[in-house]
Amino acid sequence: MSENRNLLFAILMSIGVLGLWEFMYAQPQREAQQKLAEQQRIEQSQQAPATTAPGAAPGTTTTTGAPPVPGSSAPTAPGATIQTGLTRDQALAASPRVAIDTPRLKGSINLKGGRVDDVALKDYRETVEENSPNIVLLSPQGGPSPFYAEYGWVAGAGTTAATPGPDTVWTQEGTGTLGVATPVTLVWDNGQGLTFRRTISVDENYLFTIADKVDNAGTAPVSLHPFGLVSRHGIPPTAGYYILHEGLIGYLGDDGLQEVHYSDILEEKLQNFTASGGWLGITDKYWAAAVVPARNETFTARFAATEGPTPTFQSDFLLPAREIAAGGSGEATSQLFAGAKEVRVLDKYQDEQSIPRFELLIDWGWFYFITKPLFWVIDFFFNLVGNFGVSILITTVLIKLVFYPLANKSYESMSKMKKIQPELTAMRDRFKDDRAGQQRAMMDLYKKEKINPAAGCLPILIQIPVFFALYKVLFVTIEMRHAPFFGWIQDLSAPDPTTIFNLFGLIPWDPSTLPVIGPFLMLGVWPLIMGVTMFLQMRLNPIPPDPTQAMIFTWMPLFFTFLLASFPAGLVIYWSWNNFLSILQQATIMKRQGVKIELWDNLRDLFKRKPKAQE
DSSP states (O other): OHHHHHHHHHHHHHHHHHHHIIIIIIHHHHHHHHHHHHHHHHHHHHSOOOOOOTTSOTTOOOSSOOOOOTTOSSOOOOOOOOOOSOOHHHHHHTSOEEEEEOSSEEEEEETBTTEEEEEEEEEEESSSSTTSOEEEEEBOBTBSSOEEEEEEEEEOTTOOSOOOOTTOBOEESSOOOBBTTBOEEEEEEOSSSEEEEEEEEEOSSSEEEEEEEEEEOSSSOEEEEEEEEEEEESOOOOOOOTTSOOEEEEEEGGGOEEEEEHHHHHHHOEEEEEEESEEEEEEOSSEEEEEEOOTTSEEEEEEEEEOSSSOEEEEEEEOOOEEEOTTOEEEEEEEEEEEEOOHHHHHHHHHHSOOTTGGGGSOOOTTHHHHHHHHHHHHHHHHHHSOHHHHHHHHHHHHHHHTHHHHHHHHHHHHHHHHTHHHHHHHHHHTTTOHHHHHHHHHHHHHHHTOOGGGGGHHHHTTHHHHHHHHHHHHHOGGGTTOOOSTTOOOTTSOOOOOGGGTTTTSSOOGGGSTTTGGGGOOOHHHHHHHHHHHHHHHTSOOOSSHHHHHHHHHHHHHHHHHHTTSOHHHHHHHHHHHHHHHHHHHHHHHHTTOOOOHHHHHHHHTSSSOGGGO
16 A cells, blocks of 8 residues: 555664664774774773873973974974873872862862863762762873863963973962862962963863963063863773764864864874864763863964874864063963863853853754754753653653644544545455556545545654654763663663563573673663554554565564664653654544544454455
């Protein structure tokens, strides 16, 4: 039947998109990233990483300690190599520090180099367990997985005076901890008439402000360029999904959003930009560190990487030179974001701090125009009901209401098709040897009854963009991370942790440990509910007379059950609830149209040797 062919086309297209996405992109990238991360861990245990100089091509080494110009294409002298192979605690203890303590952050500033290289997030933990360690974002050089931000000055043309470098030990003015209302000031005198003073403040969330000042007490003018950078040593473990960017990122004026994967910058080595207004840094799935130059200046920016025993990556900017006369001073103020990529926080910084398109630090994807509004709707109801799972259920009802007129027409058309099914069956018998005549007769009947045979595929087609947008919301927004529903679902962004293959935990065995097939055996309660609701929804329609179509309709729910088992639980809950609402909607319309609801008849026919229409 024509309506069944259209419905099959829509379903097969959905399967094709989901299947290609999972098996050609998501799974290969996960495996590649896992192998790369494992290789990195082995290499790091065999050889200590080299120190990265501020603004230098990462991975270069020298002994001068003079920082190079960020943004220059040729690598120059980085700072002296420091001790490596330490634990994180040992690396922190190896240098003097100023503590950081805010409502949402804890850590310290390294007085050696003046780096922000120790930041942990108080509100986020590694797992759903309450006693799980806090997420550590920034870590010092010398320990495992260095990741830090650094600001400073580079000597300009004609200036030979020493500037602070990675080995420079700053002195804190006074005492105290960096907090929301208590900035700290660091000082260093180069002994040549220049006094460098750095004041660091932090807000109640994740934004540091770094105000650098240079006082020139010498007899000659100097030229100094302010710079800022974020550096990471080694490739971190990543989610490895095609739909998610993890790596170097920036929004750079007219060049717009730049997203560079670790593997790509390792191949290219260097990318240069010139921008007026913007930001750049390195992002993980849920966390990021980004430097933000002054908005009223044109700056040069760079993404750089160098291969080696431990690859190193860097995002940096260089501002125009400050010409500081004898007896004068020069200033530069920039900002550093180091924290969780919370939607409201990033939007606030974009609006109140005038950081252009800072919201794009979250990878909203191609369906941005659907994804972000969908997040706001879900977040709105979450603030009302206090549960993201319930909010998804409410949002699903709203989506059904928005698409109700279109879906209503579709289901009405499908109901009319059921009413004329006896005529279509007789028509096929009458024109069984004349396919062209059969098609003409069917189209005349459709026209007479005012039926659109293509309408049957619309309920599935219209929800595909919403499905992908919701998947993106669940996958990339930190608000969904570790968000519980009810019962065993403690993280809506993760797959249902139960599986029928160990009787939902009654048997002490983890099927996921089996090689190759293990991930496909994690078939939890919610994927099963989704499969049942999809099966019942398809049984509302007659079994197609064509054996191939009938077989596809029969096995389709089982295929989707296994396919979606590895998707976030929140998405499977959405699909299950959407199926249930669709069943109610279609049954109501069928009853209103005077069409018999043959659900039980169709289920009975399913177990017969032939479909009812062929008997």
